[in-house]
Amino acid sequence: MYFRPFRLFKVFIIFICVFTVIYQLHRFLPSTSSPRPTPLISTNVNNDHVPQQPLLSKDIEHISQTLEPFYITLPHFSDDEAKTWFYGSTYYQIHSKSCSDGTCEKQGVLFNNTKEHLSVNTFLVPNGLYLNDECGYNYGDTAMKRTFYSTDEATVVYDQAIIYTVPDGWSFQHFLDGVGPKLAHSQSYIQKYPDAKVVILKGVRFDRSVQEIWSMLGVENENRIVHYSSNMKVGARLLINPCRTPGIHPRLWQDARHMYWSISGMLKSATPPERKNFIYIQRTSSNAMNNGRLILNEQAFVEVLRSYCSKHSLNYVQYDHSKDTGHIRSRIELFYNAKVIIGVHSGALSNMNFAQSGTTVIEIMPYRSSSSSLPMTCSMFRVEDLKACAGYILYTQAQLLNQSYWILPFVVNNDGNLNVDLKRVEKLLDQI
Numbered sequence: 001m002y003f004r005p006f007r008l009f010k011v012f013i014i015f016i017c018v019f020t021v022i023y024q025l026h027r028f029l030p031s032t033s034s035p036r037p038t039p040l041i042s043t044n045v046n047n048d049h050v051p052q053q054p055l056l057s058k059d060i061e062h063i064s065q066t067l068e069p070f071y072i073t074l075p076h077f078s079d080d081e082a083k084t085w086f087y088g089s090t091y092y093q094i095h096s097k098s099c100s101d102g103t104c105e106k107q108g109v110l111f112n113n114t115k116e117h118l119s120v121n122t123f124l125v126p127n128g129l130y131l132n133d134e135c136g137y138n139y140g141d142t143a144m145k146r147t148f149y150s151t152d153e154a155t156v157v158y159d160q161a162i163i164y165t166v167p168d169g170w171s172f173q174h175f176l177d178g179v180g181p182k183l184a185h186s187q188s189y190i191q192k193y194p195d196a197k198v199v200i201l202k203g204v205r206f207d208r209s210v211q212e213i214w215s216m217l218g219v220e221n222e223n224r225i226v227h228y229s230s231n232m233k234v235g236a237r238l239l240i241n242p243c244r245t246p247g248i249h250p251r252l253w254q255d256a257r258h259m260y261w262s263i264s265g266m267l268k269s270a271t272p273p274e275r276k277n278f279i280y281i282q283r284t285s286s287n288a289m290n291n292g293r294l295i296l297n298e299q300a301f302v303e304v305l306r307s308y309c310s311k312h313s314l315n316y317v318q319y320d321h322s323k324d325t326g327h328i329r330s331r332i333e334l335f336y337n338a339k340v341i342i343g344v345h346s347g348a349l350s351n352m353n354f355a356q357s358g359t360t361v362i363e364i365m366p367y368r369s370s371s372s373s374l375p376m377t378c379s380m381f382r383v384e385d386l387k388a389c390a391g392y393i394l395y396t397q398a399q400l401l402n403q404s405y406w407i408l409p410f411v412v413n414n415d416g417n418l419n420v421d422l423k424r425v426e427k428l429l430d431q432i
Contacts, residue, residue: 365407
């Protein structure tokens with residue numbers, strides 16, 4: 001028997017060809033034993049629902065309303081010094097340009113810009129995508145209607161998500177002045193979609209009082225709140241976006257206040273008790289987030305306040321937020337029953353959002369003598385630039401809430417602290 005190497009080589013070649021054909025067929029034929037892998041985005045998403053074609057405009061629901069123009073009246077002044085200071089302030093210089101023939105003094109400043117002050121919008125976007133857009137009245141249509149066509153475009157995908165990414169919305173003050181007006185017209189979606197994620201900006205902390213308000217709304221931090229950071233791309237099979245809402249409007253602010261009262265049980269009584277609380281919001285070196293704005297003659301100042309309360313049968317309350325360990329519900333009740341609130345300009349004065357219309361709010365406004373037309377908190381600006389300044393936000397809030405706002409400006413020393421003129425304080429109290 002002869003060895004034939006050529007024939008063996010032919011057999012080897014045929015074997016290689018057959019193996020190659022079988023391998024290629026196995027690759028392309030569907031396998032019943034091994035399912036195809038899915039992207040690791042979220043267990044809440046079903047990739048079958050991701051659109052392969054652009055959404056039609058009719059698929060996106062846009063709910064809008066236009067509110068009525070409104071006026072913000074000027075503060076009450078107890079003396080010419082307070083009036084002169086305010087009339088020289090950058091706030092008045094900016095807004096009085098829109099007044100003619102003394103209408104600012106008679107009616108206040110008119111706010112009637114449709115986009116900035118009146119237009120309230122909510123977008124419901126199937127397969128919507130949020131990409132760190134600014135949550136405010138400047139939110140553009142393209143960004144509001146943005147969608148994803150593949151889960152690869154998102155870092156996480158939820159069934160439903162609601163956007164409330166207001167700057168510093170994790171803090172008490174900016175929850176009230178930023179998130180609150182948007183919640184006022186979109187709270188119903190939180191109840192309608194009880195499993196929807198609530199997207200807020202991630203912060204250096206998450207104030208306990210803010211967590212408690214969310215909890216009373218049925219939104220628990222552990223289960224529903226998403227702390228958004230700028231590297232996230234949030235997709236949702238239904239993205240609900242109420243961001244394009246005015247920052248200020250009396251309807252929104254008063255509706256938000258009514259919401260706080262409702263969820264904390266303030267509206268259960270048919271005959272609310274008579275308001276008797278006189279609340280001094282105390283600012284100290286230990287409870288302030290920023291230095292300065294301390295009342296140096298506080299003991300004598302407090303004696304004046306106590307004397308007034310004694311004469312008018314009011315309950316004097318000295319409120320220090322750093323010592324308030326109770327639930328936010330108790331604080332809402334405290335300020336709901338306030339007749340007078342007084343304090344130096346600070347975030348703690350934002351508790352006026354829980355006080356009723358007609359409540360007297362007295363803001364002691366500190367300013368530096370070198371920039372007398374600016375509140376101390378805005379003295380980093382140049383006076384001649386006439387920029388918008390957040391130092392007037394508490395005045396604005398009180399007027400939106402239909403409260404009786406009084407301003408009492410005092411110059412600060414080099415450390416940013418002040419001695420209040422007790423005679424001026426007594427004169428103001430005699431006029432309220």
